[in-house]
Amino acid sequence: MNRTLSVMRMQFVNKYTFVWLPLIILGASLALSVLIFAMIPYDGGKYGGGSQAPIWYFFALGITSLSYTFPFSQALSLTRREFFFGTMLAAGVTALILAVAFVLGGAIEVATGGWGVNGYFFYLDWVWQSGWLVAGLFFGILSLMLFVIGFWGATLYRRFGALGLTLTLVAFGVVLVIAMFLVQQLDAWGTVFEWFAALGAGGLALGMAGATVVFGVVAWATLRRATP
Amino acid sequence: MIEEGRALFLQIAESVEDSIVDGSLAEDTRAPSTNELAAFYRINPATAAKGVNMLVDKGVLVKRRGIGMFVAPGAREQLRTERRTAFADRFIQPLLAEARTLGLSPDDLARLVRERAAASDTLEGNAR
Amino acid sequence: MTAVIEVSHLTKRYKETLALDDVDLTLEQNTIYGLLGRNGAGKTTLMSILTAQNFATSGTAHVFGEEPYENARVLQRICFVRESQRYPEDALPRHAFHMASLFFPNWSQELADELIVQFQLPLKTRIKKLSRGQLSAVGVIIGLASRAEITFFDEPYLGLDAVARQIFYDRLIQDYTEHPRTVILSSHLIDEVANLIERVIVIDQGRILLDEETDAVRGRASTVVGDATAVEAFVAGREVIHRESLGRVASVTVLGELDAADHARLAAAGLELAPVSLQQLVVRLTQHSAAAPAAGSQATPAPTSEGAGR
Numbered sequence: 001m002n003r004t005l006s007v008m009r010m011q012f013v014n015k016y017t018f019v020w021l022p023l024i025i026l027g028a029s030l031a032l033s034v035l036i037f038a039m040i041p042y043d044g045g046k047y048g049g050g051s052q053a054p055i056w057y058f059f060a061l062g063i064t065s066l067s068y069t070f071p072f073s074q075a076l077s078l079t080r081r082e083f084f085f086g087t088m089l090a091a092g093v094t095a096l097i098l099a100v101a102f103v104l105g106g107a108i109e110v111a112t113g114g115w116g117v118n119g120y121f122f123y124l125d126w127v128w129q130s131g132w133l134v135a136g137l138f139f140g141i142l143s144l145m146l147f148v149i150g151f152w153g154a155t156l157y158r159r160f161g162a163l164g165l166t167l168t169l170v171a172f173g174v175v176l177v178i179a180m181f182l183v184q185q186l187d188a189w190g191t192v193f194e195w196f197a198a199l200g201a202g203g204l205a206l207g208m209a210g211a212t213v214v215f216g217v218v219a220w221a222t223l224r225r226a227t228p
Numbered sequence: 229m230i231e232e233g234r235a236l237f238l239q240i241a242e243s244v245e246d247s248i249v250d251g252s253l254a255e256d257t258r259a260p261s262t263n264e265l266a267a268f269y270r271i272n273p274a275t276a277a278k279g280v281n282m283l284v285d286k287g288v289l290v291k292r293r294g295i296g297m298f299v300a301p302g303a304r305e306q307l308r309t310e311r312r313t314a315f316a317d318r319f320i321q322p323l324l325a326e327a328r329t330l331g332l333s334p335d336d337l338a339r340l341v342r343e344r345a346a347a348s349d350t351l352e353g354n355a356r
Numbered sequence: 357m358t359a360v361i362e363v364s365h366l367t368k369r370y371k372e373t374l375a376l377d378d379v380d381l382t383l384e385q386n387t388i389y390g391l392l393g394r395n396g397a398g399k400t401t402l403m404s405i406l407t408a409q410n411f412a413t414s415g416t417a418h419v420f421g422e423e424p425y426e427n428a429r430v431l432q433r434i435c436f437v438r439e440s441q442r443y444p445e446d447a448l449p450r451h452a453f454h455m456a457s458l459f460f461p462n463w464s465q466e467l468a469d470e471l472i473v474q475f476q477l478p479l480k481t482r483i484k485k486l487s488r489g490q491l492s493a494v495g496v497i498i499g500l501a502s503r504a505e506i507t508f509f510d511e512p513y514l515g516l517d518a519v520a521r522q523i524f525y526d527r528l529i530q531d532y533t534e535h536p537r538t539v540i541l542s543s544h545l546i547d548e549v550a551n552l553i554e555r556v557i558v559i560d561q562g563r564i565l566l567d568e569e570t571d572a573v574r575g576r577a578s579t580v581v582g583d584a585t586a587v588e589a590f591v592a593g594r595e596v597i598h599r600e601s602l603g604r605v606a607s608v609t610v611l612g613e614l615d616a617a618d619h620a621r622l623a624a625a626g627l628e629l630a631p632v633s634l635q636q637l638v639v640r641l642t643q644h645s646a647a648a649p650a651a652g653s654q655a656t657p658a659p660t661s662e663g664a665g666r
Contacts (some may be wrong), residue, residue: 003428003432003459006458006459009458010455010458010459013447013451013454013455014444014446014447014448014451016446017444017445017446064445067442067445068442068443068444068445069444069445071441071442072441072442072443072444072452072455074407074409074436075435075436075437075438075441075498076455076456076458076459076460077407077431077432077433077434077435077436077459077460077504078428078431078459079408079426079427079428079431080426081426082428225411227404227409227410227411228409228438228442230551231631232547232574232631232632232633232634233574233575233577233578233631233632233633234574234575234631235571235572235574235575236551236570236571236574237571238571263533266529266533267526267529267530267533269551270525270526270529270551270552271529271551271552272388272529272532272551272552272553272554273529273532273533274387274388274554275551275554275570275571278571317616321620321623322623325623325624329626
């Protein structure tokens with residue numbers, strides 16, 4: 001367990017990857033968004049997609065954590081188990097930091113009336129509907145889930161090559177298409193949307209947490225026999 | 229300095245023996261340690277140790293507990309005697325073979341040896 | 357001496373290629389081994405399997421008596437930095453060393469710092485921007501400073517100039533003398549490492565051709581040079597592993613020690629003897645084995661199974 005914690009520490013040795021860069025991306029897209037909001041003459045609330053940027057970064061981070069740090073962890077004679085859990089812990093910590101940043105950002109936005117320009121980067125109504133805690137969990141878990149997906153994708157690539165990765169993506173795509181087809185057949189789009197709306201940010205967060213665990217287990221299984 | 233094709237530990241042992249025979253490593257003085265030999269020749273210390281152990285077995289070096297390896301008393305003479313015997317194989321045999329191809333008889337050889345010995349003595353005498 | 361690595365019937369198959377073919381090997385504590393062989397001979401595959409970075413198709417490999425896979429207890433006593441090692445994105449050398457210090461119980465920062473100076477490693481340059489030689493230096497420093505009980509060096513000299521290579525050999529000997537451990541050095545530059553290694557293991561096309569003490573192998577072969585007819589007469593009945601000729605002069609490499617009687621015969625026949633360096637011997641043995649794979653061409657009593665021709 002001690003070594004697993006050290007793996008987490010290891011991911012933070014170069015603070016650039018796990019700390020500075022996500023914050024920089026957050027800051028940059030926030031600044032850019034506010035600038036754009038300020039330039040748009042509109043009295044209602046303005047919303048952009050800028051807040052997605054730091055969250056999508058987690059997807060990229062998941063990929064690079066495996067591609068570059070896994071081979072080195074093997075050179076340091078770490079087991080795959082230690083590497084996996086230590087890295088997930090590190091991602092959790094960073095996701096937590098991001099979630100805190102989002103919650104604080106949201107609070108500031110509400111207090112300042114959208115940075116004085118009615119622009120909302122963090123405070124998306126439907127996310128905050130059930131309160132700041134749920135909002136924080138939502139952002140944090142979403143980030144973590146994207147991390148695990150990126151991590152798994154990279155592991156698939158490493159173990160099974162481009163073909164394996166593509167086939168998996170295709171499989172997911174097929175499942176999605178079939179699901180959409182069924183919904184179409186049953187003319188159930190309305191029901192689906194209602195269901196999502198009822199779920200709210202809290203329900204979604206819970207669902208994503210479950211998905212994160214599932215992806216995590218699958219990623220772990222794929223990693224078990226991956227070679228650096 | 230290190231030759232190909234011959235066991236390294238033998239060469240190390242020989243090198244130590246050379247310095248005993250020519251007097252640069254005196255009897256009853258400390259011989260180079262295994263680690264010193266390894267560092268100097270840039271070889272594995274285990275190989276150096278093998279060479280040193282061989283010399284200990286031969287009685288050329290003696291281990292003094294707590295202090296180190298020393299050149300055994302009488303080692304110089306022991307080695308010289310050993311080498312005199314080997315000398316004939318190493319030098320005389322090829323000499324005779326070469327002489328034969330050149331058509332020199334053993335008597336011719338003996339004469340040449342005496343001439344050259346006298347000449348080099350004179351040179352040394354002049355040099356002094 | 358205690359065995360620290362025991363390999364039995366180890367085989368690794370990639371589709372049609374046999375990277376390792378029924379390999380048996382025992383490596384002892386506190387010894388420097390040379391793992392020699394051509395590119396693709398199986399050296400890296402063997403080392404990867406021993407460190408659980410790769411998996412065997414069949415057979416067993418035990419390190420410190422246990423299986424290394426997912427075995428932190430055993431793995432932390434080993435260090436294997438491979439030849440084209442990947443480092444974390446955007447990492448600086450000092451990041452890599454810091455990370456290494458977290459996981460190798462015997463890590464010596466003092467030694468690492470000395471080596472950084474000796475190899476003139478630029479600490480402010482990102483690893484991905486380092487030259488090939490500097491990259492090798494990073495790997496070498498991690499390998500040496502880890503002071504792991506079993507340390508593998510996978511062709512550590514790539515990109516290192518002669519001066520840097522000599523620094524590596526010297527520091528290796530020095531640190532090994534003070535802190536003995538098992539070192540496995542895979543190399544092409546056989547003559548350079550010949551004086552460092554206590555045992556030579558030659559691997560070719562996944563099979564062990566030789567596994568002996570270095571000193572026993574030196575003097576194992578000689579090259580007889582002279583008039584072709586005389587040379588052929590001399591080498592009749594001996595195992596020849598290489599032949600060359602230029603006009604009437606032939607140069608034939610034979611296996612087997614030559615005694616005083618042989619020397620006399622040589623002198624009498626007007627033939628000369630050229631020594632065979634370890635590198636030449638390994639090269640010749642490898643070529644010889646490639647040309648005549650079927651039974652009977654074994655040069656030494658090495659523990660391989662030479663099955664029906666490949």
